[in-house]
Amino acid sequence: MGYIQPTSPGEGPGRVNNYIYPSRWVANMDQWIGRMDYVINSSNTLFFRYGQNPFEEYRGLVWPERSPAETSGNTPLNRNGRNWTADWTSTLSPRMTFNLRAGLARWEEAGGSGYGTGFDPRRLGFADSLVSQFTRLQFPGFNLGTYHQIGNGRPVSPGTNDTYTIQPNVSRVQGTHFMKFGFEARRFNDNRANPGNASGFYSFGKNWTQFNANRADTTSGNELATFLLGYPTGGSVDRNIDTAYRSHYYAVFFQDDWKISQRMTINLGLRWDNETALVERYDRMLRGFDFNATSPIAQQAAGLNLKGAVMFANANGLPRTAFNPDRNNFQPRVGVAYKLAPGWVLRGGYGSYFLGQNEAGAPQGFSRNTGAITTTDGGLRPAVTLQNPFALLPGGRLLQAIGNSLGAASFLGEGIGVNNLDRKMPSSHQYSIDVQRELPGDILVEAGYVGNTSRNLPVGAAVNVLPADQLGRRTAAGVIDSAYYTAPVPNPMRGLIPNNAGKNGATIPRQDLLSPYPQYGGLSLGSISIGRQQYHGLQTKFTKRYSHGLVFNASYTFIQVLEEVSLLNNQDYSLANPSSSRLEKRSGTQIDIPHKFAIAGVWEVPVGKGKPFGNGFSRGMDLLLGGWQINYDVTYQSGWAVDHPNAKPATAGSANLGSDATFGRYFNTSLWDVNGRRVAAQEPFTLRDFPTRFSDVRVPGYRNWDASLTKYFPIHEQVRLQFRFEMVNAMNRPWFSNVAQGALDVTRPTFGQLDPTQRNLPRFIKLALNLSW
Numbered sequence: 001m002g003y004i005q006p007t008s009p010g011e012g013p014g015r016v017n018n019y020i021y022p023s024r025w026v027a028n029m030d031q032w033i034g035r036m037d038y039v040i041n042s043s044n045t046l047f048f049r050y051g052q053n054p055f056e057e058y059r060g061l062v063w064p065e066r067s068p069a070e071t072s073g074n075t076p077l078n079r080n081g082r083n084w085t086a087d088w089t090s091t092l093s094p095r096m097t098f099n100l101r102a103g104l105a106r107w108e109e110a111g112g113s114g115y116g117t118g119f120d121p122r123r124l125g126f127a128d129s130l131v132s133q134f135t136r137l138q139f140p141g142f143n144l145g146t147y148h149q150i151g152n153g154r155p156v157s158p159g160t161n162d163t164y165t166i167q168p169n170v171s172r173v174q175g176t177h178f179m180k181f182g183f184e185a186r187r188f189n190d191n192r193a194n195p196g197n198a199s200g201f202y203s204f205g206k207n208w209t210q211f212n213a214n215r216a217d218t219t220s221g222n223e224l225a226t227f228l229l230g231y232p233t234g235g236s237v238d239r240n241i242d243t244a245y246r247s248h249y250y251a252v253f254f255q256d257d258w259k260i261s262q263r264m265t266i267n268l269g270l271r272w273d274n275e276t277a278l279v280e281r282y283d284r285m286l287r288g289f290d291f292n293a294t295s296p297i298a299q300q301a302a303g304l305n306l307k308g309a310v311m312f313a314n315a316n317g318l319p320r321t322a323f324n325p326d327r328n329n330f331q332p333r334v335g336v337a338y339k340l341a342p343g344w345v346l347r348g349g350y351g352s353y354f355l356g357q358n359e360a361g362a363p364q365g366f367s368r369n370t371g372a373i374t375t376t377d378g379g380l381r382p383a384v385t386l387q388n389p390f391a392l393l394p395g396g397r398l399l400q401a402i403g404n405s406l407g408a409a410s411f412l413g414e415g416i417g418v419n420n421l422d423r424k425m426p427s428s429h430q431y432s433i434d435v436q437r438e439l440p441g442d443i444l445v446e447a448g449y450v451g452n453t454s455r456n457l458p459v460g461a462a463v464n465v466l467p468a469d470q471l472g473r474r475t476a477a478g479v480i481d482s483a484y485y486t487a488p489v490p491n492p493m494r495g496l497i498p499n500n501a502g503k504n505g506a507t508i509p510r511q512d513l514l515s516p517y518p519q520y521g522g523l524s525l526g527s528i529s530i531g532r533q534q535y536h537g538l539q540t541k542f543t544k545r546y547s548h549g550l551v552f553n554a555s556y557t558f559i560q561v562l563e564e565v566s567l568l569n570n571q572d573y574s575l576a577n578p579s580s581s582r583l584e585k586r587s588g589t590q591i592d593i594p595h596k597f598a599i600a601g602v603w604e605v606p607v608g609k610g611k612p613f614g615n616g617f618s619r620g621m622d623l624l625l626g627g628w629q630i631n632y633d634v635t636y637q638s639g640w641a642v643d644h645p646n647a648k649p650a651t652a653g654s655a656n657l658g659s660d661a662t663f664g665r666y667f668n669t670s671l672w673d674v675n676g677r678r679v680a681a682q683e684p685f686t687l688r689d690f691p692t693r694f695s696d697v698r699v700p701g702y703r704n705w706d707a708s709l710t711k712y713f714p715i716h717e718q719v720r721l722q723f724r725f726e727m728v729n730a731m732n733r734p735w736f737s738n739v740a741q742g743a744l745d746v747t748r749p750t751f752g753q754l755d756p757t758q759r760n761l762p763r764f765i766k767l768a769l770n771l772s773w
Contacts, residue, residue, distance in 0.1 A: 004063055004148075011664070016749055017740070017756065019148060027057035043091040054080040062148070068116040068139040071149045075114045078158075082106040096172045105163045112156035113139065121199050127388040133398045135239050136198035143203040145223035146742045146750065153197040162189040178257040183250075190245040190278075190358070196238025196369070202389065205233040206747075208382050214482050216681045216747040231382035235372035235389040237398055243367075244281040245360050250274045255333075267335035267349070274329065275425065277321035278360045283314040284403070285322065285361035289418040291463075291575060295519055296409040301492045308517045309408035310416065313361060316407070322361040323527070324421050329354045340435075347448075348433040355426040357458065359527050362417050365410055368399040371521070376502045378486030378509035392501040399499065413500030415522035420578075424456040424529040434539070442545035450537045457531030457565050459583065461573040463516070464523035468571040470514050471685050480683045485511040493519060511685075530578050531565040533588060544601070549611075552601025559596075561588030569687045586693040587641035596637035603630045623713060633706040639699035642667070642739055646681050647746045648690040650674045656696045661754075666739060667697045669752035678746050699737045704760065705730040722770040732763035 010018030033051035040046060059074035085103040092098055116139030121131050124140070131137075141153025169182025207213045208231045210221025226233065255269040288311045295306035314320040335349030372389035374382060384391050390398060404410065434448020466485075473481045488507035497503045497519060503512060512518050537559035544552045564583035567573055572582040607614045608626020617626055649655070649671035657668055672679050682688060708726040715721055738755040742748035 004067075004069070012749060016146070020756075021062055024061040025057065025059055026061075027055070027059075029053060029055040045089050047085075047087050049085040050083065052080055052082045054078075066115050068119045069151045070113060070115045071141075071152055073113055073152045073154055074111050077111045078109065080108040082108070092170075095174065096170065098168070098170050100166075100168045102166045103164075105165070107161040108158070109160075110156055110158035112154045113152035114156050115139075116151060116153075117155050119199075125387055129396060130388045130390060130398075131199075134199050134237065136195050138195075138197075138199040140199045141197060141201040142227070143201070144227055145203075145205055146748055147224050153199065153201040155195045155198055157193050157195055159192040159194075160189075161191075163187070164189075176259045178259075179255065181252075181254040183252050185251075186249040188245075188247045188249070188358070190360075191243070192245075193242045194240050194367075196240045196367075197236060198238055198240075200235055200237040200389075202232045202235040202372075202386065204231075207233055207379065212482075213380050214378075214486070214684050216745075218678050218680075218747050221747070230386040232372060232374055232384070232386055232389045234374060237370050237390070238367065239370070239398060239401065240367035241284060241363055241401070243284065243360070243363055245278045246281065247278045247358070248276045249356075263339040265337045267333070267337075269333040269351075271331045271333070272329060273331065273354050273425075274325075274327050275354075275356060277323035277325065278358070279320045279322070280313065280360065280363070283312070283320055284366035285313050285363050286365070286416075286418055287311045287313045287315075287318050287322065287361055288421045289416065289523070289525070290408075293408065296407075297412065297493070297496045297519060300496055301519070303492045304513070304518065306517075306519055308520070308523075310410050310418070312365070312404035312407075312410075315404050322359060322419060323423055326423070326425050329425055329427075343438040345436040346433075347436070348431075350429070350431045353428045353430065355428055355454075357423070357426060357527070359419055359423075359458075361419060364416065365403055366401055368401050370398040371415065373501050376505070377488065378511065380486060394498050412519050413497035413503050413521065415524075416520055417524045417526065419527040420525055420529065422529075423458070423527045426454060426456045426458065426529070426531075429453045429455070442547045444541075444543040444545070446539075446541040446543075448539055450535070450539050452533075452535040454531075454533040454535075456529040457533060457563075458527045458529065459531045459565055459567070459581075460524060460526045461528060461567055461581075462522060462524050462570040463573065463575060464520055465570045466511060466514050466685070467516070468569075468687060471571070471687055473685065480685050482684055485509070485514075485685055489513065525573075528573075528578055528581075530581055530583065531563070532583070533561065533563040533565065535559065535561050535588075549604030549606060550601070552599060554597075554599040554601075556597045557595070559592070559594060561592035562586070563588040566692070568692065571687060584692060586691060587695065589693070590640045592640055594638045596635070598633075598635045598637075600633040601631075603632075604628075605630065627711050629710045631708045631710065635702060635704050637702045639701045639737065642694050642697045642699060643744055644691050644694055645672065645744045645746055645751070647672060647679050648682070650679050654696050655694060663736075663754045663756055665752050666743070666754040667694070667752055672746050672751075678751070681746055699739070700735065700754075702735050702737075702760070703731070703733050704735070705733075716773075719771070719773040722768075722772065724766070724768040724770070726766040726768070727763060728766075729761055729763045734758040734762070735760040 004019065006018035008018050008020050010016055031053040035047060035049040038046045057074060057077045059077055060072045061070060062072060063070045083103065083105050087101045090098045118137055119139040120137050121140055122128060136155050138153060138155045139151045142150040164187040167182065167184045169180060171180045204223045204227040206216060206221025206223055206226065208229065209225045211217060251271060251273045253269065253271040258266045258268065260266060290309050290311055292307060293309040295308055298306040311318055331352040331354060333351040338346045340346050370390060372384065373392040374384055374389060376383050388396060390396060430452050432448055432450040434446055437445045439445060473484055475481045486509050489510045491506055491508035493503060494506055495504060517523055537557055540556045542554040544550060562585055564585050566584055567581065568584040574581045605628040606612045608617060609615060609622050611626065614626055650673065651671045653671055655667040655671055706728050707730045708724060710722060710724045713721040735758065736754055736756065737759040740750045740753040740755045742750040743753045745751060
């Protein structure tokens with residue numbers, strides 16, 4: 001099987017970007033809905049409704065048709081939303097009504113690489129001893145860094161999510177008060193078939209072919225060369241279970257709309273939410289990690305004070321849930337509407353809301369991910385080949401499911417991902433004030449300020465990292481002393497960690513012993529409730545109600561979104577006092593769009609029978625020229641901020657090139673040059689002291705026009721024919737919303753470049769005839 005051939009000469013000496021392909025998307029969707037209403041008597045009514053919208057799509061195809069090496073993970077993507085609803089409304093008295101609604105919303109989805117399913121990796125040279133351990137045969141995934149990925153690695157994986165709901169509520173009118181109170185209960189089922197990378201996913205970096213394996217540079221190293229040598233940088237294989245999660249949600253609410261006078265109305269409300277933590281049907285998940293527990297191998301590892309042990313759901317007296325409960329979620333709401341004068345209305349309000357967080361404990365131990373051990377000397381030399389990247393594991397065997405049978409001794413030598421047990425529910429505090437003015441011609445103008453402050457957003461951190469005070473050690477020449485960190489030293493854990501050859505031998509890299517939990521690989525902690533986000537927005541709207549054949553809605557927003565949801569360095573996280581952890585403040589990626597203008601509307605051309613022009617047309621002329629309608633939808637918006645390169649600029653200044661930006665040089669790369677040479681990437685074993693996202697460089701803005709021309713042709717009193725001429729992206733303006741692969745890496749030839757792949761649909765035209773009767 002050969003690598004895909006280039007379709008263009010490429011750019012520069014390296015001939016990068018030499019595969020230009022049309023982004024092929026093939027989709028089909030149907031929609032069905034039905035409803036039945038039944039009047040029991042004058043006081044009671046029922047209705048039942050069912051709907052579904054099956055959808056199938058082959059999305060973002062890159063390789064030739066039906067190639068098993070296709071990188072898209074949607075071949076196909078199948079989705080179907082089903083909805084069952086039953087509703088009973090009863091008039092209890094002239095002032096009081098009762099409503100009971102129950103339903104089931106089901107979401108079915110299956111995605112993955114269908115083209116690669118059933119492919120035998122032995123055909124690519126993988127060892128039979130390895131392939132025979134795979135749970136499913138699939139074309140593996142290969143990440144080649146600067147070069148295009150090969151394969152996807154994920155078989156088609158179906159899943160179903162159910163939401164059962166029941167909502168009884170009562171409405172009552174009492175004088176100038178309209179009150180509503182009630183209860184809501186939901187049950188969530190989340191069933192997932194997740195084989196993962198059943199035949200493996202393998203990455204190839206520059207490290208094994210660059211001058212210094214632990215530090216990238218601009219003149220050596222090539223991922224494809226590493227691939228051709230057969231030395232993987234990393235790799236993993238999944239052996240996963242099919243999970244079945246369940247949780248519940250309960251809420252009680254009260255609301256009072258109080259019309260104080262003809263000019264003022266106040267809305268008061270209070271809601272209490274309780275979202276239970278997920279449980280897995282057979283308790284197959286990690287509950288968390290005890291950071292202070294004595295490790296079961298502590299006494300055998302002389303000279304080390306080993307701490308830390310995993311905790312499983314419903315084991316050793318622990319609860320089944322993924323989190324500890326959080327039941328103090330009260331949410332007040334208040335709103336005011338005041339008529340200032342005829343045609344003028346002032347509105348304002350505040351509301352507190354809690355945001356759902358559907359997080360489960362990892363199925364680790366029940367599902368096992370086996371990571372390849374590609375080096376045993378701190379990353380200086382490769383230790384395995386692609387034929388079997390897992391050869392250094394005991395007996396060359398992939399890790400087997402052991403459940404919770406080893407208790408606190410589980411996963412020694414492995415990486416672990418756990419959630420913070422004492423998480424708080426994320427909350428949103430929303431507030432606004434706006435004024436409306438009604439103008440002649442059925443026009444309504446609105447302008448106002450909208451704010452949103454979010455708190456307790458989930459943040460993730462890697463906690464098994466070198467402490468900050470151990471970083472930055474340098475040689476007499478002033479360069480980082482990498483040899484100190486990678487030097488082999490006597491291993492106190494020798495023979496105690498058989499699942500990791502790099503931690504089980506007579507020696508171990510010094511850097512491993514400097515980490516707080518050396519008996520493990522990576523240790524990540526998620527759902528840490530310390531994140532924040534702030535939204536400020538000026539929102540304006542100009543609405544023309546339908547009259548004289550014209551209707552439109554125009555809006556302009558000017559906003560700023562700043563977020564603190566990530567750590568600049570993992571060492572900035574304080575395990576002892578999480579709220580004191582230092583978070584990076586930056587632009588809110590794809591939601592921070594400073595300017596957006598949109599207008600959509602309909603104009604009935606005033607020509608034809610009953611119109612200002614052409615009222616006297618003959619039938620033939622009217623069929624040809626009369627009754628046309630123009631529909632339009634126009635959007636102009638700013639781009640979002642670009643992530644920052646992986647090195648600190650050598651020169652201060654703005655990287656924004658403005659109108660001088662090109663595909664080949666989208667931001668000012670000269671800031672990273674010293675005497676004509678590009679600066680090196682961040683040194684290993686140092687703290688990052690530059691941002692992760694630009695404050696002044698953004699992807700190109702989005703400019704789009706959609707338009708259509710329609711006309712109805714009356715055939716009979718109850719029969720008519722509609723003609724439609726539609727254009728999507730009528731101006732055929734391409735949108736480039738991503739930087740090129742490697743554009744943020746100072747060691748790559750694509751540094752500073754914009755991805756030339758169009759991210760919006762090119763102009764396409766549709767002609768349609770629709771007969772209705």
